[in-house]
Amino acid sequence: MATPIPDVSRKSARRTELGDRTPRTKTGRVKQQLTSKWATTAAIVIAVVWTLPTFGLLISSFRPESEVNSTGWWTIFSNPSFTLDNYTSVLVSSGASSASLGSYFVNSLVIAIPGTLIPLGLALMAAYAFAWIPFKGSGPLFVTVFALQIVPLQMALIPLLQIFTNMGINGSFIGVWIAHAIFGLPLATFLLHNFISEIPGDVIEAARVDGASHTQIFTRIIVPLSLPAIASIGIFQFLWVWNDLLVALVFSGGTADVAPLTQRLAELSGSRGSDWHLLTAGAFVSLVVPLIVFFGLQRFFVRGLLAGSTKG
């Protein structure tokens, strides 16, 4: 969808030039202080309510088993005790009933990296063709791809599973990669097209006149110039794949060989729903990568979000 986000950078710069907006009358000032006092309080309440659940989970994941399951995490402040046991037991301990998330963590990585690269690569090529290779039916075809991004992936699951089973790739990494590639393509193509079509036509015309082929233009001009867009969209696709549950449930076969972290966690939440020492640590293991991405690459993350926001 991604459409009417105004370009804000320039305007906000102008705003700061104009300086602060202080009310000119006395009553106006009082009124503004009053509203801003309430506003500040409301903002703080929202911020606390939004943060507390995650904070409680984090604290609990470091508390000893007996305490997590018998006292609230807020008692940690009067009765502090910390341990890493929960993490060792969810990550590495072996045995039939253990969470063994270490293995699933690797699965998540093995799914998410190609699950990001493949759709991004193919989408980049298609986006270039739609933007700069004129051909019959280009317009309607592109609108179709755009519309496909909002077809719920539920519409494709049953037949696609059938196809994968016939091909013998159901329950393998390859099947999951292809599924994520398919579901990621429409949005990635649309967003990359938006970006690529903004590249000045003179640059590409000049290259064409010099005899450059589309392949050369693509590899030497388009890809290097699109790197910021690729980064933003790539981060989004990566998080989407990393956080996905539905595609994994349908196509991974559900074993420790292929299933990602989310699937294992959902399972644990059902089967060991009251073992909070395992669930809190397990949930946090699955959050680590998104949190690193979030804090490390927030700039790209926000940009990607502003560029486009629906996903199949």
Add this chain to the structure above:
Amino acid sequence: MDLATYRLLQDIGGKLALLGIGVAVFLAVVGLILFLADRAPKKARDKVQLAVFVAPALLLLLVGLVWPALQTAFTAFTDGRGTFTGFQNFVWMFTQPTIVTTLLNTVVWVVLVPALSTAIGLAYAVFIDKSHGEKILKSLVFLPMAISFVGAGIIWRFVYEYRSPGYEQIGILNQIIVWTGGEPQQFLINSPFNTLFLIVVMIWIQTGFAMVVLSAAIKGVPLEIVEAARLDGANSWRIFWNVTVPGIRSSLVVVVTTITIATLKVFDIVRTMTGGQYETSVVANEMYTQAFRLGEPGQGAALALVLFVMVLPIVIYNVRVMRKQKEVR
């Protein structure tokens, strides 16, 4: 090194090798095709290259999305084993009390989540606009966007955790109720309010999205107009409704439609927190249950079709907006 650890490491090594091979093969194939297309005879070169650029994506979409979606639309009118049954699945859907509840729940989700997430996100964006520490305050509310629905489900199940009266509560919400002198509640089991407690989780996730997009839009409202309105004696409330809101209308539409679509397809939260039990199921969850757990692909397909029909008006609206923008350009 004991045997179990050795096995684990071997397993990890194998998977990482697979990852490397997968990526390498993909890059090599793409590279090779591009290279060969570049060597094509001059006359046909542009056509060959066009095919090479668009064909892979279009083929995948055709085989993996368009064709399956058409098949699903067809399956919705069968029993899932090849026998045509007309509108049987839809009659089933609207007469089976559990499925009717599912449909109604979805409606409640779709009404509440976009409205509340957008309202809270907008309020928060306005409140913290130009305040000290705006960046940090934004991150705090935005953070849930990065978290998986499964993770969010576990986080909130922990918030709602119930222990019988007399025992020490470990869920903070019940603890607050106990502190204020109330009886602890089974938030996720007692229908119909349990659906509302699941909806809270989705709002918690989507508010950050609304806030970031709307905050950017608010900063784009020209200061001159705000200033002029203030000089004319308008208070903050009037300025908000008469200047800010009209100024960010297009962003508001994007936010509401995006959250609506995400909400229609919500699956993971329900799956992780209640599994759709206790009358909390929604269409996307029921579709999965019918098609993949109960072996009823016909009924699952019918539910998927209903989901598609619900999303359709939004798709049409967006295609129209895009067309208009193209014309403007």
